[in-house]
Amino acid sequence: MRSGFVAIVGRPNAGKSTLLNAIMNRKLAIISSKPQTTRNNIMGILTEEDSQMIFIDTPGIHKPHHALGRTLNKSAYASLADVDLIYYMVDASVPFGSGEEFVLNQIKDKSNNIILLLNKVDLISKDKLMQLILQWSKRANFIEIFPISATEKINVDKLLDISRTYLPEGPMYFDESTICDHDENFLISELIREKIIWRTQEEVPHSVAVVIENREDTETKTYIQALIIVERASQKGILIGSQGKMIASITQDARRDLRHILGRRVELECYVRVEENWRNKESKIHQFGIGEMDE
Numbered sequence: 001m002r003s004g005f006v007a008i009v010g011r012p013n014a015g016k017s018t019l020l021n022a023i024m025n026r027k028l029a030i031i032s033s034k035p036q037t038t039r040n041n042i043m044g045i046l047t048e049e050d051s052q053m054i055f056i057d058t059p060g061i062h063k064p065h066h067a068l069g070r071t072l073n074k075s076a077y078a079s080l081a082d083v084d085l086i087y088y089m090v091d092a093s094v095p096f097g098s099g100e101e102f103v104l105n106q107i108k109d110k111s112n113n114i115i116l117l118l119n120k121v122d123l124i125s126k127d128k129l130m131q132l133i134l135q136w137s138k139r140a141n142f143i144e145i146f147p148i149s150a151t152e153k154i155n156v157d158k159l160l161d162i163s164r165t166y167l168p169e170g171p172m173y174f175d176e177s178t179i180c181d182h183d184e185n186f187l188i189s190e191l192i193r194e195k196i197i198w199r200t201q202e203e204v205p206h207s208v209a210v211v212i213e214n215r216e217d218t219e220t221k222t223y224i225q226a227l228i229i230v231e232r233a234s235q236k237g238i239l240i241g242s243q244g245k246m247i248a249s250i251t252q253d254a255r256r257d258l259r260h261i262l263g264r265r266v267e268l269e270c271y272v273r274v275e276e277n278w279r280n281k282e283s284k285i286h287q288f289g290i291g292e293m294d295e
Ligand SMILES: Nc1nc2c(ncn2[C@@H]2O[C@H](COP(=O)(O)OP(=O)(O)OP(=O)(O)O)[C@@H](O)[C@H]2O)c(=O)[nH]1
Pocket: 011, 012, 013, 014, 015, 016, 017, 018, 019, 030, 031, 032, 033, 034, 035, 036, 037, 038, 039, 058, 059, 060, 061, 119, 120, 121, 122, 123, 148, 149, 150, 151, 152
């Protein structure tokens, strides 16, 4: 059988997590229109008749302003080591600039097996796409340049077919029932964080961490207590909202999703705590489950 690892890397907001979910046909990673949504490498393991492909979604590579940002970049770079294939994803709907150039320079010499994914082609014209393909083909030696749309699932199956041909003959790395390297509580905390990102603006989405404090499963129900950590008292105020309306809405959004994903009734309680400046404290970042655990 053919098997191997495929890292999905690129700038924040390119659509990496959307692609992982599209490939896996289920939600393993959270998505938002705001940059720096993903904070951990997330493996999606796709086992088929005669192949096993392990996709690694990574945090967007960016210019860091905190210890947190450095941790995110480090995870993305770590994914590049020992993979068989790299998907370098760019957002085809935004112009090429210094941020992209920086990422390109970090990646282009890391492997001979880089597929450039021009994502969000649903947003651009055919002419524009032709132009982009020409421009990108001069920037580095990609083994393929692939226009895709992760949301519309344009060319995703074709991408998988071609990717398989670049993987070596190899073993099954995971048994076929394993689809992700994180446990259910990770997904639960991430879904809560997603709802917070969706409902808040500016610095708040970036200042939030979520930790599952307690979980109990009975015959019919799952009880979850989640701790939401923010950096400042003002952010705590925003998250709770007047008369607790904001936290109630977030809790309700998350509970709806969790009920669907866990397939059972869910009771969710969320608390908010201030941890001053946690994004600059390595020990807190680690404690909140961010970054690669074996580093
Ligand atoms: N129109 C369009 N939007 C897309 C496509 N793929 C992703 N998006 C949107 O782009 C935004 C970012 O998607 P994500 O998947 O969260 O991006 P990411 O690369 O994982 O971002 P980080 O985790 O911050 O690095 C979301 O609003 C997606 O819905 C696409 O093919 N077409």
